[in-house]
Amino acid sequence: MNDLTPDRDERVANLKGLGCSRKRVEDARFTQGKGNYIDDISLPGMLHGDFVRSPYAHARVKSINTDAAMALDGVVAVLTAKDLEPLSLHWMPTLAGDKQMVLADGKVLFQGQEVAFVVARDRYIAADAVELVEVEYEELPVLVDPFEALKSDVVLREDLDGQTEGAHGPRKHHNHIFTWEVGDEAGTNAVIGDADVVAEETMYYHRTHPCPLEPCGCLASMDKVNGKLTLYGTFQAPHVVRTVASLLSGIEEHNIRVVSPDIGGGFGNKVGVYPGYVCSIVASIVTGVPVKWVEDRMENLMTTAFARDYWMKGRISATRDGKITGLHCHVTADHGAFDACADPTKFPAGFMNICTGSYDIPIAYLGVDGVYTNKAPGGVSYRCSFRVTEAVYFIERMIEVLAIELNMDAAELRRINFIGKEQFPYQSALGWEYDSGDYHTAWDKALAAVDYDGLRKEQAERVEAFKRGETRTLMGIGLSFFTEIVGAGPVKNCDILGMGMFDSCEIRIHPTGSAIARLGTISQGQGHATTFAQILASEIGIPADSITIEEGDTDTAPYGLGTYGSRSTPVAGAATAMAGRKIRAKAQMIAAYLLEVHDDDVEFDVDRFVVKGAPERFKTMSEIAYAAYNQAIPGVEPGLEAVSYYDPPNMTYPFGAYVCVMDIDVDTGVTDIRRFYALDDCGTRINPMVIEGQIHGGLTEALAVAMGQEIAYDDMGNVKTGTLMDFFLPTAWEVPNYETDHTVTPSPHHPIGAKGVGESPHVGGVPCFSNAVQDAFRPFGLRHTNMPHDHWRIWKTANGLGLHDT
Amino acid sequence: MIPPSFEYHRPTDVAGALAVLAEHGDDARVLAGGHSLIPMMKLRMADVPHLIDLQDVAALKGIEIAGDQITIGAMTTQHELIASDALHAAAPIIREAALQIADPQVRYMGTIGGNVANGDPGNDMPGLMQCLDARFTLEGADGTRTVAARSFYEAAYMTDRDDEEILTHISFAAPRGGYAYEKQKRKIGDYATAACAALIEREGDKVASASVAMTNLSDIPVFSEAAAAALAGSACDDAAVKAAVAAALEDIDPTEDNRGPVEFKMHVAGIIISRAIQRAWSRA
């Protein structure tokens, strides 16, 4: 070795591997406006599609006259259900085992439903032609309340009339979809019946929407000469889209190529298959030219994939000194007109059965009833794993309500019920095995960081000052402790349309020592090209800057189930590490051959293999890569490639402790978030800067949902919040300063111990913001009030508590 | 969100714009910053076969301050209002109010003329102009006339302006005394849940004169003569402010929307009006 040889620390730094706050490689193009999104793609001769949509939430479609639209110069086709029926594409299967109309087949079931698809020479002509399609409707009674729907004689889904069995068992009523039950109901009822203390609460987790900056769209191109269909689109799961497209269209899967280009945010909105995709494909097949469809903001908010809409009724019991003994939860789930929820097949309410939270609750029961109403279909996991936000909101509210019942501090109540560090792996009463955790340490660190006792003291003084008439501002301290369940998941219990939820990575090392890795996932802003290269860098000793990460083209990437539910790092990240280890194993053989020693006599050291005990004898990974291509090594195939399909043994369970301090103007309902502290434990931290960015984003979406964001309907089923004037999308102005912190409790079963982080802040943030509002009014007798906590609802709470009486 | 097709005109003087208006009548409309009109066209709630873009009409731009007389060209943007130090010195309430309109992007485009001519009860400038007792100058085929802001508004989107007239400029006397524009909104880029402009002149310990006007609390902006009367001659103490608020609330008629029901808006309006008055008095 000479003086120029970098020392070990420098070699580690040079890799920019695990733990490095490497700058995001994607941002060079995004910050220069050079991203390549679906609407940036243009193909020769391309036509444009646009929808005629229903103005009514429930109506019979008496007739559709397309003559005037077809007569407009530049209009090529107007598709209705009648045109799709011969292809059996007027309906399509949903991810939840239901089916959904592609175009209105005799009736419409929600406002904005797709009725006809206009195809024209340009986007403007298409929009003009939409106005010319004459649709005659006969209005039908509208059901927007799931409890009403379960009592009503009005049959929403006439196509299912008389079917008493659905995809998830018996249906109790013509507007009922399924009942899903987990746990021991009789046992839970018995425990709660005998308990010292029981708290009961009903809460509505309102309907909202992921609202990515880029709406959904696709560009279908059927090449009639070679029989190949290429589909570009905003797909969070491109491989699954290919399989579904093949099954629906009858085109052999090898003749379909699906490409997800840059995606401007997904948050669950881009998991499902939408009528626009199907209509574009059909239109391209019919016309023989490419057809593009891109929805606008209103269409996005009104029709593609809502989230939440859960009515949750809970009972929680405890001993006098606060030890929780049982939990009962019943959910009435409003799924809208079609059950198009995006959950693993066997979980019609997602992972709602994580609702025992971070607490050691000996017995529990969860029952969920899915209901049809005249609202848009969807039910996606908006920046959360499947229904985990609902579950965490539920338990974190139940804890607060129980604390009131017990007249106990809510931080203390949490502490005495946390699952202990020594209890992991922990079997929850509702069937999950939590992999690892250290909740007490995280909680203590969080409370100390914010000076919790000091805050409580200040709050008590504020209440006294308020009562004396010296201030009109109250102070709320929001607490939440969450455990997520992410990384779906083990193939034995998780699948989507029968496809096991494994994921994959394929690596090729080039002769000069750089590499490309392709994965079955697809980034929508998470920064995969940055972080997956870091995982690999640490595994194979090639600098992250020399590794290209590619996703989203089904012709080149290995099959995977896509990106949502924080599954990329837990599943595809694991596949990446495992494929990297295969590369390393082969590299070891090559190194040993080059160094003329036995395989077992070399060991991996950062970016090279060294002869054990003789560190001056080594071969770097670049040298090994070169040798793989230019030497005939006995018993070793040329080349250096590996592929791994990873079926995770378990989910991962990230957790965190959040505290929010909020001031509330009682007279106007205006809130001011003074402080927000977020401690996250996502196991091994791949890139602290990317983690920080994910936390800021997730908290901001949590702020949105808790404080104002909703999809609201009037009694006629009209969407009241169809534009960004009324649908709250926070800007830098509304967002508070976030303080982030962490502990590290690696996942014991993940190859690098990582757990996933993208959704944690949203899951933990929503109850934290909400609890801050509720906590401010606790001294005045409030038990619970529903989100979103916009000015008027907060004002109403204050008004109801008599705080405006002077 | 795609408008129907339209003809685009771009005159360089007022006469040219008036000529297009005369030729096409109802089928033509002028375009200022476009941040009210273009969304309506995209939603297909406004059908404008002939769009007359005023951005090249230089005569409609600029802020002029002569003595205590302020004249602002209709095509002056909200951003220009905010950026003008001379205007701020002469009438600081303008910057305070303009900063509460929408966001910087909208304010770079949106004009004071478009804001007051639009007739949307949510626009902030009309109430402010009523508070300032501004006058709007309109030019049409038959010449020029001037209308008081306080009598310009008839109903939502209905004003005294004739379809074939153009608003050329706005003028008012520099206000004296204390001022405040108080606005409650749900978020950046939102119209007011309730907003109030207040001007108060002080003489010794007493209110010499006052002016109070409100935004988005009726289908038109509301100037409350009674509120001003309740304050005049008082010491602007709690009782006087209460009386002024009570008088102002008599004059408004808010409607329910996604911001909340009437009961809530009436309560918040009372709070906002009293805060505007108190802040104006503290600066008087």
Ligand SMILES: Cc1cc2nc3c(=O)[nH]c(=O)nc-3n(C[C@H](O)[C@H](O)[C@H](O)COP(=O)(O)OP(=O)(O)OC[C@H]3O[C@@H](n4cnc5c(N)ncnc54)[C@H](O)[C@@H]3O)c2cc1C
């Ligand atoms: C997201 C968003 C948020 C907003 N928030 C606010 C807010 O908080 N407060 C607020 O006050 N406004 C708000 N606005 C509206 C914004 O201020 C508009 O710019 C303003 O209302 C209209 O001005 P404009 O120059 O854009 O007019 P345009 O949109 O071009 O025109 C508006 C109307 O006035 C007519 N018109 C324009 N100029 C003249 C003229 N010289 N003579 C005759 N008629 C004329 C036009 O024909 C049209 O009918 C918001 C807009 C957006 C998009």
